Amino acid sequence: MDQPLIQFIVIPLVKIVVILAVLLLIVAYLTFAERKILAYMQVRLGPNRVGPKGWLQPIADAFKLLVKEDLVPAKAEKFVFMLAPGLIIIPALLVWSVIPFAPDTTLFGLLKQPIPPYLTDINIGLLFLLGVSGVGVYGVILGGWSSNNKFSLMGGLRSAAQMVSYEVPMGFAVVSVILMAGSLSLVRIVQAQQEAHLWFFVPGILALAIYFCCGVAETNRNPFDLPEAESELVAGFHTEYSGMKFALFFLAEYANMLVIGSVVALLFFGGWLRPFPSWGWLGFLDIIPPFFWFAGKVAVVIFIYMWFRGTFPRYRFDQLMHIGWKWLLPLSLANVVIVALGVLLLKG
Amino acid sequence: MAGPLEPLFDVEEMELSFGPQHPATHGVLRVQLRLDGEKIMDAKPIIGYLHRGTEKLFERESFNQCIPHTDRLDYIAAPTNNEGFVLAAEKLLGITVPPRASYIRMILAELGRISSHVLWLATHAIDLGAITPFFYTFRERERILDLFEEYCGARLTLNAMRVGGLPYDLPDGWVERCSELIDSLPKYFDEYETLLTENRIWKKRTIGIGVISAEEAIDYGLTGPPLRGSGVRWDIRKVFPYDRYDEVEFEIPIGENGDTYDRYLVRMEEMRQSVRIIRQCLDRLPDGPVMAKVPKVLRAQEGIVYASVEAPKGELGYMFVTTAKSTQPYRCHIRPPSFINLQALPAMVEGHLVADLVAVIGTLDIVLGEIDR
Amino acid sequence: MTDEKKTPQPEEKPNATPAGDDRPAEAGAPAATPSAAPKATPPDEAAKAKAAAKAKEAAPPKQPWEEKPVPPVHEDAADDPDVAALREGVEGSVEGADRFAGQVTVAVPRGKIVETCRFLKEQRGFAFLVDLTAADWPEREEGRFDLYYWLHRFEDNRRLRLKAVVAEDQTIGTVSAVWKTANWMEREVYDMFGIVFEGHPNLERILTWEGFNGHPLRKDFPIEGIDTGAAIYPDVFPPGGGPETAEEEKEGA
Numbered sequence: 001m002d003q004p005l006i007q008f009i010v011i012p013l014v015k016i017v018v019i020l021a022v023l024l025l026i027v028a029y030l031t032f033a034e035r036k037i038l039a040y041m042q043v044r045l046g047p048n049r050v051g052p053k054g055w056l057q058p059i060a061d062a063f064k065l066l067v068k069e070d071l072v073p074a075k076a077e078k079f080v081f082m083l084a085p086g087l088i089i090i091p092a093l094l095v096w097s098v099i100p101f102a103p104d105t106t107l108f109g110l111l112k113q114p115i116p117p118y119l120t121d122i123n124i125g126l127l128f129l130l131g132v133s134g135v136g137v138y139g140v141i142l143g144g145w146s147s148n149n150k151f152s153l154m155g156g157l158r159s160a161a162q163m164v165s166y167e168v169p170m171g172f173a174v175v176s177v178i179l180m181a182g183s184l185s186l187v188r189i190v191q192a193q194q195e196a197h198l199w200f201f202v203p204g205i206l207a208l209a210i211y212f213c214c215g216v217a218e219t220n221r222n223p224f225d226l227p228e229a230e231s232e233l234v235a236g237f238h239t240e241y242s243g244m245k246f247a248l249f250f251l252a253e254y255a256n257m258l259v260i261g262s263v264v265a266l267l268f269f270g271g272w273l274r275p276f277p278s279w280g281w282l283g284f285l286d287i288i289p290p291f292f293w294f295a296g297k298v299a300v301v302i303f304i305y306m307w308f309r310g311t312f313p314r315y316r317f318d319q320l321m322h323i324g325w326k327w328l329l330p331l332s333l334a335n336v337v338i339v340a341l342g343v344l345l346l347k348g
Numbered sequence: 349m350a351g352p353l354e355p356l357f358d359v360e361e362m363e364l365s366f367g368p369q370h371p372a373t374h375g376v377l378r379v380q381l382r383l384d385g386e387k388i389m390d391a392k393p394i395i396g397y398l399h400r401g402t403e404k405l406f407e408r409e410s411f412n413q414c415i416p417h418t419d420r421l422d423y424i425a426a427p428t429n430n431e432g433f434v435l436a437a438e439k440l441l442g443i444t445v446p447p448r449a450s451y452i453r454m455i456l457a458e459l460g461r462i463s464s465h466v467l468w469l470a471t472h473a474i475d476l477g478a479i480t481p482f483f484y485t486f487r488e489r490e491r492i493l494d495l496f497e498e499y500c501g502a503r504l505t506l507n508a509m510r511v512g513g514l515p516y517d518l519p520d521g522w523v524e525r526c527s528e529l530i531d532s533l534p535k536y537f538d539e540y541e542t543l544l545t546e547n548r549i550w551k552k553r554t555i556g557i558g559v560i561s562a563e564e565a566i567d568y569g570l571t572g573p574p575l576r577g578s579g580v581r582w583d584i585r586k587v588f589p590y591d592r593y594d595e596v597e598f599e600i601p602i603g604e605n606g607d608t609y610d611r612y613l614v615r616m617e618e619m620r621q622s623v624r625i626i627r628q629c630l631d632r633l634p635d636g637p638v639m640a641k642v643p644k645v646l647r648a649q650e651g652i653v654y655a656s657v658e659a660p661k662g663e664l665g666y667m668f669v670t671t672a673k674s675t676q677p678y679r680c681h682i683r684p685p686s687f688i689n690l691q692a693l694p695a696m697v698e699g700h701l702v703a704d705l706v707a708v709i710g711t712l713d714i715v716l717g718e719i720d721r
Numbered sequence: 722m723t724d725e726k727k728t729p730q731p732e733e734k735p736n737a738t739p740a741g742d743d744r745p746a747e748a749g750a751p752a753a754t755p756s757a758a759p760k761a762t763p764p765d766e767a768a769k770a771k772a773a774a775k776a777k778e779a780a781p782p783k784q785p786w787e788e789k790p791v792p793p794v795h796e797d798a799a800d801d802p803d804v805a806a807l808r809e810g811v812e813g814s815v816e817g818a819d820r821f822a823g824q825v826t827v828a829v830p831r832g833k834i835v836e837t838c839r840f841l842k843e844q845r846g847f848a849f850l851v852d853l854t855a856a857d858w859p860e861r862e863e864g865r866f867d868l869y870y871w872l873h874r875f876e877d878n879r880r881l882r883l884k885a886v887v888a889e890d891q892t893i894g895t896v897s898a899v900w901k902t903a904n905w906m907e908r909e910v911y912d913m914f915g916i917v918f919e920g921h922p923n924l925e926r927i928l929t930w931e932g933f934n935g936h937p938l939r940k941d942f943p944i945e946g947i948d949t950g951a952a953i954y955p956d957v958f959p960p961g962g963g964p965e966t967a968e969e970e971k972e973g974a
Contacts, residue, residue: 042483150364223549232703313549314477316703317386396928404937404944439822442792444785566848569902587878640786649792651821669856679856691905720928
């Protein structure tokens with residue numbers, strides 16, 4: 001076989017399949033983890049009937065959603081109704097093409113030369129990530145609008161306003177990291193943290209806080225889960241969705257959570273690096289493969305998400321907007337200025 | 349800015365039918381909303397989906413046969429429903445209840461109040477997006493219902509009282525188990541409060557929402573926590589003491605601003621006061637019979653009698669109109685607190701957002717079984 | 722006027738007349754020493770007990786709950802201060818006053834009810850309308866329905882009941898302008914009895930649906946219910962028929 005064929009077709013295809021499969025599996029078990037964690041926070045046991053200790057529950061859920069009747073409301077805008085779940089799941093999966101979850105590896109000596117386990121590293125990786133994940137909002141709006149249900153419509157409107165307004169401070173929070181790393185490539189950002197002997201959350205603590213807040217809002221999670229606020233809007237934009245289409249919305253939400261978690265880990269906590277990568281005497285920590293460091297960091301972020309859900313009530317819509325525009329946006333702008341000055345003085 | 353801005357586009361109001369199948373309307377309440385964006389311009393509660401003709405049924409059943417129907421009014425706190433009914437009947441017939449029966453009634457009623465209030469807290473919190481208190485409160489509610497079950501075999505529809513007393517005495521060991529439960533309750537109430545009382549988001553969602561002044565509350569006929577939240581110190585247990593409420597010590601908590609947060613605090617404190625009442629009742633529980641000497645067939649004379657109790661939701665009253673020698677009420681009217689409290693809903697939500705409607709419905713603590721009867 | 726002391730707590734206990742006597746016995750016993758209950762007998766009871774002891778020595782005194790119930794009796798309540806004030810304040814408003822189980826009921830003519838309520842609220846401090854309901858006496862000559870207004874005054878926690886007679890073809894003035902709470906109560910009475918309140922802002926059915934055929938709490942409304950006519954969705958189900966049966970559907974198709 002031709003070398004290019006292998007390099008440009010076979011290897012990426014294998015990677016895509018593996019990444020997708022693993023991702024979907026992780027997402028499925030993320031729902032399980034959420035239910036278990038919430039259960040233990042709420043003095044109950046959580047799912048424990050399907051399989052040993054309930055471990056097959058996500059499989060059963062997925063199977064149930066697959067075989068359920070797929071209802072389309074009679075007066076829905078059928079084409080858009082079908083399109084919306086696709087519009088939301090595709091960006092959620094697409095961003096995984098640029099997320100580097102581990103450095104180049106030989107897969108424990110199986111390969112002759114190390115290859116990157118992630119799909120690709122493009123020099124505008126971060127921009128790509130922000131851009132693609134921003135498309136997800138169309139799925140929500142169109143899903144809400146096409147259902148021909150007033151509650152869905154209000155959910156869609158809410159999330160449109162929410163996602164758009166929270167993307168702005170989110171972008172500015174990311175800009176401060178770009179300034180520190182001097183690159184948009186996610187791999188470069190991690191390497192920059194290694195070279196600086198410092199994880200970026202120390203200088204970028206404010207950026208981290210802003211990014212995390214916005215991330216919660218972007219993924220419609222508690223306390224910013226207004227688009228799907230059950231007690232107000234029944235289920236918000238996905239009220240009318242059932243079966244597999246609902247499952248896609250659900251998958252996208254969790255995949256997006258993973259993206260936010262990964263970006264937090266990559267931008268602020270050194271991605272796959274072990275703690276204090278420059279301290280030699282901590283070398284014994286290298287026994288844990290880099291991927292697991294990355295996964296561990298993401299897991300902590302996800303856990304905090306779930307912790308929020310178990311703790312907080314929900315903000316009201318105007319309060320949410322108030323926070324976004326009157327607090328986070330000025331703060332993130334100020335942060336960019338401060339970081340820029342710092343970078344200029346220290347590096348310049 | 350001088351004067352309001354002219355809208356650039358045509359503004360159209362949206363009609364939204366909130367309920368009767370909606371997770372936050374606590375049953376089959378339907379609120380017809382006129383919305384401008386998310387702002388509520390007008391709210392019109394539409395009720396009656398659960399109307400079962402309870403008052404009509406009363407008219408042809410004997411006094412004791414009516415009691416199971418009262419369970420189904422406020423199905424969250426059945427003991428107070430029974431209590432109100434039997435008190436009215438006892439007043440009509442001139443029956444004096446033995447002290448032991450009175451005390452047990454008070455214990456049951458206060459347990460019912462706690463179980464109703466924790467359920468209110470659970471649903472109110474979940475309406476505002478905090479899901480965790482729900483599970484904590486249900487843990488305690490379960491134990492209260494276990495006590496009810498042990499006493500009379502039922503958990504919700506207790507049918508636990510009779511005209512003239514109680515059908516059964518307490519089972520062995522019940523007092524100890526009840527005592528153990530109520531000793532542990534204040535600790536659990538603290539647990540709920542750590543989750544909510546000082547929570548910034550909780551405060552933001554409840555302070556200044558659904559404000560109703562004391563005068564307006566009286567004009568709308570509000571009773572119970574909605575009235576007390578507005579600062580009126582008024583509780584049937586104090587002003588017209590029934591059973592032996594004049595022998596126990598307790599405070600009536602009141603709020604200041606008449607907003608959702610104050611009503612929350614009032615109900616939280618009421619639970620603690622209920623614990624206090626139960627503790628005193630258990631300590632003083634006298635010996636003796638639990639049933640007065642009443643005729644086999646209860647025959648009323650002509651007259652009109654009204655008796656009311658402080659149900660968890662407010663003043664629950666029963667009015668009997670009877671004819672001479674009748675064995676059943678000629679007409680029995682129920683004054684359901686939820687029905688009358690709900691009337692203030694449009695005034696309380698106007699100008700608020702949809703999300704606040706949920707908070708106000710929650711804070712009124714309505715039960716549709718009682719509203720629709 | 723002598724009743725003024727008693728009346729602030731008319732709701733206190735059943736059997737209003739002997740209540741004053743047996744309260745100490747019940748109240749004292751459980752509070753202090755439950756077992757000593759029979760000993761703590763007030764003088765009144767003791768006198769009764771003495772009489773009983775003549776016939777049967779060493780028989781413990783009977784507690785009130787062991788006796789036969791003492792039903793309350795009707796008394797004339799013309800001496801009630803509120804009734805007297807009402808008689809003076811609104812001319813011809815008091816047709817009679819009755820006290821039963823400590824609760825005063827004033828009969829008010831139909832035409833005077835709004836004026837009376839306004840007077841009681843504004844001059845006598847009855848700021849709170851507790852309840853408003855009706856009863857149906859189909860056979861009665863002077864009018865079929867009794868309307869009951871149950872008022873409350875916060876200052877001394879006193880309650881007063883007004884009663885007005887309304888015949889089937891008559892209407893009565895609304896008090897929803899006096900107390901806002903009367904709005905729904907009157908709607909309920911309208912729904913259940915078909916009494917029309919003049920001047921009511923939105924006199925619609927409240928518990929049954931618009932177009933319900935009949936008034937359920939009238940005595941001639943059968944308890945089993947009647948064919949109410951399917952007027953909920955007249956465009957879907959024709960009135961009078963109820964939901965279509967399967968056969969009819971077949972025919973239609």
